[in-house]
Amino acid sequence: MKANGTATIQGYGVQISDLAVRYGSTTALEGVNLDLAPGRIHGLLGRNGTGKTTLLSVLASLRQPHTGSVLVEGQAPFEHEVLMENICLIRESGDVIGDVSAADALDFVEVARPSFDREYADRLAHSFGLDLSVKPAAMSRGQRSALGATIGLASRAELTMFDEVHLGMDAPTRQKFYDELIADFAEHPRTFIISSHLISEIEPLVETVTILKNGTLLLSEEADDLRRRGVTLTGPTALVDQAAAAQTVLGHTVVGSRDLGPTRQLTLYGDLDQRSLDEAERAGLQVGPVPLQDLFIHLTDA
Amino acid sequence: MFEGREPIYQQIAEAIRGEILSGALNEGDQVMSTTQYASTYRINPATAAKAFAALESEGILRKQRGMGTFVSDGAPEQLRSSRRQSFFAERVDPLLRDADVLGIGADDLARYLLTSASDASSATNTDQNNA
Structure with a gap:
């Protein structure tokens, strides 16, 4: 599938329009329109039960949309064998067959996926400290997740989705997973969608952020653009209020306020005016960033 | 970082x-x-x-x-000259504000700058001659 050198395929793009998915009388997703560019690492965020897993399941053909259309690389993935060979969803705790040895499970993936790199898989499994003679069902949750991460990365699928795959992994294992993801993505560019509640850990990896809320799309944009809409202003109360007022015209929202004696810290969210922020900084205020996780909490906690 | x-x-x-x-x-x-x-x-x-x-x-x-x-060749000089233009507004002005808060007067500041600056510049001058 991949030609070396020229004309390398850089992953599948995703186009979703007016997607709705229902389970019985429960609506899991409604009116979702979403474009994810190929060859990038996308972050998919949302609180529990907001439809993240449903969305990824539709992309992986595990579910069919009730209405709307889902296109991967311009085609509907459902029962599309060639496309599906290159779409890989790893759900929490690994998503692997449990009752054969892990080595046999890798054999199975190797047959099913032409782009699977067995050598890389063995190397990854080794670096995660996995014993491949053990059945996944007998592994700890963290080990099963690491096996899932191994399969997800070594499949080299054009669209690779990790849904809460970090669950059960300890901190060093997660770090190893992120490091491997960066290194392999650099060498084999393709499309990744990563869903995680550990927002601060995936923040440096993701180029775009998509947030679902109550089964609808809240936003989908460049991570840098989202971060730029948050700011903290810290300094003497009067100066901070004055700087915040200068932003009011642009319709920002004050999302946090803390006072420590004569010092006030305001957190603002909105389309901020950089020039007046620069002025505030020159006037002696501390103008700081708002971590993605804090923005996420503000946007979804209501 | x-x-x-x-x-x-x-x-x-x-x-x-x-x-x-x-x-x-x-x-x-x-x-x-x-x-x-x-x-x-x-x-x-x-x-x-x-x-x-x-x-x-x-x-x-x-x-x-x-x-x-x-x-690139010339990159250090290019950066230095663009930094010089923003140096006073971005670095010196905040320093003056801090000095004011601490009650350090212009005279004290000037005296300090003159003595330390001559030490520092003799060090960088030799650097630049070597470069």
């Missing part, structure tokens, strides 16, 4: 500029590849590539096909 409000790629570009100004990177030195940068700082490789692209378009870095990315 990435603590500012600016996009991460701008912070990386700024860190590289700083290394060139401090002499940690010299004219003609090869810089790490974007992949090495991404792995070292645990960021998306596209973000590192964006920082490099910005510095290339400024003429600070140059890419040599098949060889890697290098610090």
Whole structure:
């Protein structure tokens, strides 16, 4: 599938329009329109039960949309064998067959996926400290997740989705997973969608952020653009209020306020005016960033 | 490392500029590849590539096909002259404000600057003569 050198395929793009998915009388997703560019690492965020897993399941053909259309690389993935060979969803705790040895499970993936790199898989499994003679069902949750991460990365699928795959992994294992993801993505560019509640850990990896809320799309944009809409202003109360007022015209929202004696810290969210922020900084205020996780909490906690 | 409000790629570009100004990177030195940068700082490789692209378009870095990315000739001087223009507004003004808060007068400040500046400049002058 991949030609070396020229004309390398850089992953599948995703186009979703007016997607709705229902389970019985429960609506899991409604009116979702979403474009994810190929060859990038996308972050998919949302609180529990907001439809993240449903969305990824539709992309992986595990579910069919009730209405709307889902296109991967311009085609509907459902029962599309060639496309599906290159779409890989790893759900929490690994998503692997449990009752054969892990080595046999890798054999199975190797047959099913032409782009699977067995050598890389063995190397990854080794670096995660996995014993491949053990059945996944007998592994700890963290080990099963690491096996899932191994399969997800070594499949080299054009669209690779990790849904809460970090669950059960300890901190060093997660770090190893992120490091491997960066290194392999650099060498084999393709499309990744990563869903995680550990927002601060995936923040440096993701180029775009998509947030679902109550089964609808809240936003989908460049991570840098989202971060730029948050700011903290810290300094003497009067100066901070004055700087915040200068932003009011642009319709920002004050999302946090803390006072420590004569010092006030305001957190603002909105389309901020950089020039007046620069002025505030020159006037002696501390103008700081708002971590993605804090923005996420503000946007979804209501 | 990435603590500012600016996009991460701008912070990386700024860190590289700083290394060139401090002499940690010299004219003609090869810089790490974007992949090495991404792995070292645990960021998306596209973000590192964006920082490099910005510095290339400024003429600070140059890419040599098949060889890697290098610090351009004249890059330190180019950075120094652009920094000089913003130095007083960005660095000296905040310092004056702090001095004012502490009750340090202009005379004290001037005396201190004259003595320490002559020490510092004799050190950098020899540096520059060697370069």
